[in-house]
Amino acid sequence: MFNIRNALRRATAQADSVVFCRKGREYSRASISTGPQQQHETFYEFRTYYIKPHLNAAFHKLTNEKIHLRTALSELVGYWSVEYGGLNQVFHIWKYESYAQRAAVRAALAQDPNWMEQYISKAMPMLSSQDNEVTYLVPWSKIQKPPKEGGVYELVSFQMKPGGPAVWGQSFQGAVCTHAAPGYAYPVGVFHSEFGLLNRLHVLWWYENADQRAAVRHKAHSDARVVSAVRQSVAYLESQKNKLLFPCSYSPLK
Structure with a gap:
């Protein structure tokens, strides 16, 4: 187990320079492991x-x-x-x-x-x-404020099969990146559980409104690139759930 953890940390060090994939950058070499974030403590x-x-x-x-x-x-x-x-x-x-x-x-x-x-x-x-x-934020994600206030948020939670990022990290990142492409959803942050259910991932998305979210979902279902990425990721998925969230007036993210 000690050797496995060290191997994952060495692998994720290569991903430090990889930014969130919404801008369409390469993601094939990035890892989802939270090693760098754990070292930084945040x-x-x-x-x-x-x-x-x-x-x-x-x-x-x-x-x-x-x-x-x-x-x-x-x-x-x-x-x-x-x-x-x-x-x-x-x-x-x-x-x-x-x-x-x-x-x-x-x-x-x-x-x-x-x-x-x-x-x-x-x-x-x-x-x-x-x-x-x-x-922890995954290494290829950061908290991003939506382009404007007044929208809605969706928290999608994925329970992945045991094995950790070395098994399903790359496939999951590919699926997220396709959904974060221009014309789709706006990613606020991607998180990996540390305490609670393990092998659990959360993606927080932003939409202008609930109807835009429905339109984006409909569009994704007929996009071959999105469908292909999801099919690769779902092989490692045990379950998922989502919630539509309305920001409170006192929320920093609105």
């Missing part, structure tokens, strides 16, 4: 809250009023309500430079009377459950 925490249906509006109002208490301590990438793919849910992404930073932030929040009294004590009874996952 990671992204995905958090999903399940809200009690009758308290959905109250939760959003409270969060809108008090989120500044939380963002004062660490960077919020985006905060969305789930429109399709899961009712009464919110999904948010937080950026940390290290696990030590996250631990320090959590400790500071626990000692902050304003946060605990004004938000946590009121918000927690509104939730039925919570979930979180630690992810």
Whole structure:
């Protein structure tokens, strides 16, 4: 196992100069392994809250009023309500430079009377459950802001077969790159799980609206290049799911 990890890290070092493939650059030599990101320590925490249906509006109002208490301590990438793919849910992404930073932030929040009294004590009874996952950006991706505000986002999650990036990394990257070509979807970021379900990948897309997303999907189904790339990737796929997300007013990504 140690030798395998070292081999993957050496391989991914070659991908440091490879940028996100939306601009149509070569991707055949890039790896999806998260080695470089782990060495740089920066990671992204995905958090999903399940809200009690009758308290959905109250939760959003409270969060809108008090989120500044939380963002004062660490960077919020985006905060969305789930429109399709899961009712009464919110999904948010937080950026940390290290696990030590996250631990320090959590400790500071626990000692902050304003946060605990004004938000946590009121918000927690509104939730039925919570979930979180630690992810890294894949080496060939970076967080990209959409070209304009006011659109919708789609989070597509892929559960890949065991074996890791050495097995399915290149095929998956090829499939993502074809969907990120001009005239298709706008990729915000591609993430690889570290804590949570392993061999899991997430692609966050942006569209001008839900109808544009439907049109893009229809177009992709008749594009031979896209179909070919997807067929290669799906051989390593166990399952997938998606959610259509609407950015909240206090979300940095809108």
